[in-house]
Amino acid sequence: MTNPVLSVRNLEVEFHTRRSVLHAINGISFDIAKGEVLGVVGESGAGKSVTGLAVIGLIDPPGRISGGEIYLSGMRIDHLPPEEIRRIRGKRIGMIFQDPLTSLNPLYKIGDQIVETIRTHLNLSETAARKRAIDLLAEVGIPAPEKRIDAYPHEFSGGMRQRVVIALAICAEPDLIIADEPTTALDVSVQAQIISLIKRLGRDHGTAVMLVTHDMGVIAETSDRVAVMYSGRIAEIGPVQDVVQNPLHPYAKGLMGAIPTLAGEDKRLVQIPGSMPRLSAIPNGCSFNPRCGFVFDRCRVERPEPIAHGTQAVACHLYDGAAKTAIKETAA
């Protein structure tokens, strides 16, 4: 495989508060290849969004990247000076935020916002940038773009605004798009359109996509691979069919079990007991151990590292050689 577009190695992010240091991200590693869509799922507070913000260099104090490396097409970007990471933002990494209603500056025409972004990153004249903006709006599916370019954000519906946001994110042909819950604020019928738009753009331009969401349905529909995050760590990562159909990590099993199916409607959905630990009180060892049905002594003392298991990688002691057989019996 050639250099992945995005390569994250042992990334750690911490937030300094008055009382203590909170570890939001605790050593995660993953790659995204050209044209690949990586879904990142997890509960609120699992560190999904923070991971996205860390990649694009928008972690604000009191937060900071405290360890690990981030490579964009082989170039290390996590310790760049602010001015250089700014040049990468928007040009080589595009970002889409959750709420399209608040992502656009209400006082500027959308065309002006797109032209401004294009001209920040590409050496184009005003007219050329405007023409490009119209093309972009057409590409993201805004009808009559040459007219709508002079409209203000409040003159668009939520779904249309998210299309504008996407046009802004891709206006300089980035290598990577980070989509942070791009459909959460939209209604279901619009969600599907936006998802297929992101997917099509990724395919057409060979753009890598990091799709952060808590919606397994969206992931299953869009992603090539999926990373399941739990309290600042990746519990399991692998091709989306494998993880959905055959989850390995007990947490991932719980997540998949919590998805209602059309077939077995009379069964009660599986619930994972308890809730995710607060950042200030992450348990020793495996952070999932207080909620895990398969917990054993080792889980309470030793933090599991990701172990390759077929196409998947899973951070769980259950899959570590000797222990594995013992668990299989308990589970059965």
Place this chain on the structure above:
Amino acid sequence: MLAFTLRRAIQAIGVMLAVGIISFSMFRFAGDPVNQIVSLDTSAAEREAVRKSLGLDDPVVMQFARYFGNAAQFKFGVSYQFRQPVSSLLAERMPATLELAICATIFAMVFGILMGVYSALKRDTALAKIFQAVSLIGISLPTFLIGILLIYLFSVTLGWLPSFGRGEVVRVGWWTTGLLTLSGLKALILPSITLGLFQLTLIMRLVRAEMLEVLRTDYIRFARARGLTTRAIHFGHALKNTLVPVITVAGLQFGSVIAFAIITETVFQWPGMGLLFVQAVQNVDIPIMAAYLLMVSLIFVTINLVVDILYTVVDPRLRSTLRRPA
């Protein structure tokens, strides 16, 4: 847009009518107007004649209609103390007050916005903290004290600037201006600072708070994610959004700047409307007091109207809601 402007203009006329009633009734509160005109030994018949010639025997409503009609044409009657038409007295004094108020407002806006933006963007620097501390003093010190302190420092101790008056004045048509002579400009400095300091601190604190608020919004975060330069984000995107409420406050404050000018004008013996008003109060010169009240409210109402219209210029969202009222 036109309908909106018309609607607001009609409201403004309503307000002016209400103020007119108040200023009209001032003549009555201070006793029988006839007594203030005639001398003690005037006979009852002569008093009646005066009353009749002034139209004071007409019904109150008629009198008010006449008063308001005259006031609308800037005819405010004759001053008791100066024996001159009030309108010409006011016209003579107005340029001084307006020049002072405009200079004070410009001073307050320029420095208020600069200091506010600076203390929002460089929140943790020593200078930003000094601005914050100084602004507290500016808000809590009374205007006359600031004026007297400035006079003490710059006029008495250092001798740099005049302590009273307008300096040399040039006449341009009916308008007298102190902006064209050196002594006039020098005379403007201390009163403008005195009058503008409170507005300055107000605007600075407002800009700072608004700017911090705007910098936290999603569209600023998204602007950063788009890789825009810090300058474009701060001064293009954040500042413009900050200015919407600042325009309102600064505009509305312009009215109170004119009203507050009474104190500053008294301290600096500035020959403006405020000083005229203070003298009128001392001499119970009701035509001047009533006219001053009407003029100041007219300025207030006009400013309100202009601010409302300016709003729609800055914020496109208002424009479209006005076009299609929902």
